Amino acid sequence: MTDDIRTLTARVAEEPSSLAFLELGEALRRRGQLEAAYKVARGGLTRYPALADAHDLVARILGDQGDLAGAFDAWVEALRFDPMRIGALKGIAFLYFRAGDVPAALEHLQRAAEVDPDDESIIQAIGRIRQTMVEEPQVNVGTSQGNGYLAHPPAVPDSAPPAEADEGTFRPESDNGDHGSMLVDGNGLRLSGTVRSPAQEDVGDRVAAELAGVSKEATRTSRLLGLGTWQAIAVEAPDWNLFLVAPTPDTLLLTVRESSLPMARLALVADRAARQAREWLEQHA
Amino acid sequence: MTAADEALERVTQVPGVRGSLLISADDGLVVAERLMEGIDGRAVAALAASLVQRLGRATGGAGLQAPKFVHLRGNAGSVLAAPGGDDLVLVAVVDPDANVGRARIEMLDAVGRLA
Numbered sequence: 001m002t003d004d005i006r007t008l009t010a011r012v013a014e015e016p017s018s019l020a021f022l023e024l025g026e027a028l029r030r031r032g033q034l035e036a037a038y039k040v041a042r043g044g045l046t047r048y049p050a051l052a053d054a055h056d057l058v059a060r061i062l063g064d065q066g067d068l069a070g071a072f073d074a075w076v077e078a079l080r081f082d083p084m085r086i087g088a089l090k091g092i093a094f095l096y097f098r099a100g101d102v103p104a105a106l107e108h109l110q111r112a113a114e115v116d117p118d119d120e121s122i123i124q125a126i127g128r129i130r131q132t133m134v135e136e137p138q139v140n141v142g143t144s145q146g147n148g149y150l151a152h153p154p155a156v157p158d159s160a161p162p163a164e165a166d167e168g169t170f171r172p173e174s175d176n177g178d179h180g181s182m183l184v185d186g187n188g189l190r191l192s193g194t195v196r197s198p199a200q201e202d203v204g205d206r207v208a209a210e211l212a213g214v215s216k217e218a219t220r221t222s223r224l225l226g227l228g229t230w231q232a233i234a235v236e237a238p239d240w241n242l243f244l245v246a247p248t249p250d251t252l253l254l255t256v257r258e259s260s261l262p263m264a265r266l267a268l269v270a271d272r273a274a275r276q277a278r279e280w281l282e283q284h285a
Numbered sequence: 286m287t288a289a290d291e292a293l294e295r296v297t298q299v300p301g302v303r304g305s306l307l308i309s310a311d312d313g314l315v316v317a318e319r320l321m322e323g324i325d326g327r328a329v330a331a332l333a334a335s336l337v338q339r340l341g342r343a344t345g346g347a348g349l350q351a352p353k354f355v356h357l358r359g360n361a362g363s364v365l366a367a368p369g370g371d372d373l374v375l376v377a378v379v380d381p382d383a384n385v386g387r388a389r390i391e392m393l394d395a396v397g398r399l400a
Contacts (some may be wrong), residue, residue, distance in 0.1 A: 052386040081386025083358060115381050179347075197348030210343040218357055221332040221354065225378060227323075227359030233336075236354040237344050249346045274286055 002046070005031070017047065025057050029064060031048070038063045046104070054081035059091055068095055079264030084115045088264075089121065091232040096182070102133055105152050107271060108209065114231075118177040141219050181273050183280075188212025192280065195256050198239075207254065232270070234263055247277040291321040292375060299391055300382020303362070307399075310334055310374045313345035320366035324378060333366050335377040341368070354389060365389065 008024035021044035040063050046052045059074035072095050072240050075088040077115075093108035104253035113122045180195035182204050188211055194204040202254040214233070222230040235242040236259065243255045243266045286294070289307050296305040297319050298318040304320030306329060308328050313334030341351050355366040365377045365388055377388055 030287075050386055050390050052384065058294075076388075081389065082384055083356070084363075084381055084383075084385065170345040201348070203347050206346040207343055210339070210346045211397070212337055214343070217332075219335050221336055221357060221364060222359040224328055224332060225364060225380075226361060227357070227363065228361030230357060230359045232358045234354075234358070235344065235352045237338050237352050238350045240344075240349050242340075242344065242347075242352075251366055254343075254370065 002031070004048065008206050019044075019051075019053070020049075021047075022053050022057055025226045028136070029057070029061050032064075034061055034065050038065070043252075052078040052080075052085050052088070055081065056085060056091075059088065063091065068098075073096065076262055076268070079267065080262040083232075083264065083267065086112045086122075088113050089115070090125075092268075093125070097129065101276070102129060104268075104272070105129060106133075107233070166241050179258070181253065181255045181270075182208065183224060183247070183277050184208040184211050184252045184254065186212070186215060186252075191251065196255060211244075211252055211254060215246050215249075218244075231265065234267070236263070241266050245270050245274045247274040248281060251281065253277050287317075288399055289317040290319075292399055293317060295395055296377050296388060296391050298390045299379075299384055301380040302356065302380045302388055303361075303380060304329075305375065305377040305392075306330060308334055308366075308376055309371045310337060310368060315348070316373065329347055329376060329378060331337050333367055334374065337368055344363050354393060356389075358383065364394060368394045369393040370400035373399060375399070 003118035005024065005027050008020055011018065011020040013023050021040050022151050025037045025041040025044065028040060041054060041061055045058060048054055048277055050210065055074050056076035057076060060170045062074055063071040072092060075091045078085050078088040082110045089108045089112035093105045093112065106126065108124045109122055109129065113119065113126060116122065130136040133272055180193060180243065182193035182195050183191040185191055189210045190204050190208040194202050195207050198205045218233060222228060233244040239258050239259050241257055241263055247253050253270065253274050255266060257266050257269070293307065295303045299365065300315060304318070304324050305385055306320060306326050308314065308317035308330040309316055313331040315326050325362055335350065336357065337355055340355055343390045344350065344352055352368060357364045360381065361382050362381050363385065364377060367370050367375045375381040375392050377392060379385060
């Protein structure tokens with residue numbers, strides 16, 4: 001046992017409620033003591049289940065162990081508690097890239113770049129992916145770029161079924177706990193999709209009307225408070241989570257799921273739905 | 286130190302939090318605040334109250350209970366809001382690199398204590 005690990009182990013023993021387990025887990029991971037690192041990280045998570053740092057640590061350890069699906073889920077949890085966590089965004093981007101979903105990988109890297117525009121590694125990764133898309137558009141490339149600690153073949157990180165194509169209706173993907181997705185214009189009129197109440201009643205028009213002006217309100221709030229361009233609104237209600245994004249400047253996309261779906265995963269669902277909504281809008285322009 | 290001051294103190298101790306304030310949900314007035322220089326508390330209160338009200342109507346329209354936490358994310362920062370009892374909303378303005386997860390926990394806990 002090295003001195004630093006001995007010191008950190010003593011600190012964790014003396015102050016079990018402290019966050020020293022993060023340093024200890026990371027130190028053990030770096031030394032390749034993955035089982036011990038995992039035990040430390042899981043122990044910390046038991047005490048701090050909502051700490052993004054702890055989920056991020058677990059994800060990195062699982063990545064090192066080759067459990068990429070587990071790493072994906074842990075990073076999703078990290079994003080749930082800290083939607084701007086760069087390490088999680090980069091990790092998920094890398095896993096998407098390895099799974100062949102290049103647009104999703106690029107999207108996550110772009111989100112990471114928005115959080116930290118000065119991070120050269122993100123800019124370089126985006127550049128490499130774009131180059132790959134130009135040079136080999138049909139190839140599922142598995143280079144070692146990204147965060148560099150995942151050396152195993154990828155698992156497909158998201159088993160959600162693909163969206164159904166329909167000429168007349170915008171239908172984002174559906175999953176368990178799905179209570180709808182709906183595209184609304186700036187006047188609060190439903191363009192497509194629906195939202196159902198807990199009693200399975202179609203409440204789309206009612207909700208759409210209430211959403212009129214939310215985009216403008218968010219734009220105004222962001223501008224006046226110096227928050228830049230608004231990107232998303234996450235709303236937690238008891239038993240339900242709602243996620244709002246603006247696929248275009250004139251539209252708003254609402255996605256509603258049961259709260260058993262972590263907010264970060266809901267954000268991914270909403271991102272994909274927004275892409276589909278943009279395509280649908282282009283087709284129907 | 287009042288309960289409101291304690292709540293604001295805890296939230297503003299989270300790294301990346303530029304300031305927090307307790308506002309009245311109905312009229313968007315500031316009840317208590319702890320903000321970094323340069324942040325207009327009255328503007329934050331009015332804007333956050335308006336947004337929370339609007340989202341509350343949307344969730345009501347969907348047959349859902351009122352929001353317990355709202356996160357408006359911009360590319361240069363976020364506004365977090367935790368509606369509580371007695372018509373109060375705890376609001377925080379945070380940097381883009383803030384630990385939003387920790388801020389959320391502190392805010393929900395603080396709002397629970399205020400109720």
